[in-house]
Amino acid sequence: MGKIRILMLGGTGEARALSQSLADTGRYDVLLSLAGRTDKPSPQPVPVRIGGFGGAEGLAAFLQEGWFDLIIDATHPFAARISRNAGAASAASGIPALALRRPEWKAEPKDRWTHVATVPEAIASLGPSPRRVFLAIGRQEAHRAEAAPQHFYLVRSVDPVEPPLVLPDVYLVLDRGPYDVEGETSLFRAHRIDVLVTKNSGGSATYAKIEAARQLGIEVIMIARAPAAAMQTVATIEAMLAAIDHLFPFAMERGV
């Protein structure tokens, strides 16, 4: 018998790290799937395929045709559609699915968070008076800011926002992180930011902006996650490795 075949839905640092850990065991063949959103994806430790599958049905067919034993959803917590598709494709194909989902950030005593459910709601909650906004939500929904052009926006994304934003007062920063508190504090100060708009992504790579906002007493508009897809879910790479070993104990016994 060959190795256990895993399709990993990625696009996150965790997916890269988990791929590396699985490859290191020598027991698993991992194919990492990326949506193709970034122009220059980070180098990956396992073979990669890029692009959509054509919905849940396309994903189920891909799983079956590739003789996969397991699908792992290690996508970003705000990539809700692909996670739903993974759950549906698993149910349709009978191929088990596991999700790796980092815990949400929780407000600490000095945090000044306003909770909203969507990006448009976040933009509306900035109010009518001009403010200086750090929009740290990635590029896909940055154009929602066009609904409130009275504000200054500092917009940070990995790749340029396309089409360009139609806003009178905007400053674009291209960066991928991870970030540190010192750098984030300088950025807040340099642009005299008075409010941060962010998704509740969780994890450590982008948490520095939350800490910087806390230290500077700046308000944070926190966009909540959509309900997670129904799948067995773990929060850490270690827990995921244990869940996989539990699912395929024979792979460990064989020591392949």
Ligand code: NAP
């Ligand atoms: P999404 O809205 O959940 O997915 C939209 C469509 O993109 C899916 O239906 C699927 O197309 C395709 N897709 C998404 N992830 C894929 C993957 N890993 N492999 C192959 N196809 C994929 O996702 P999104 O919010 O656009 O995010 C796209 C990717 O960027 C994800 O891989 C995610 O991990 C990463 N990312 C997202 C965010 C964020 O804030 N949303 C932040 C950082 C990284 P088909 O239906 O045709 O299969």
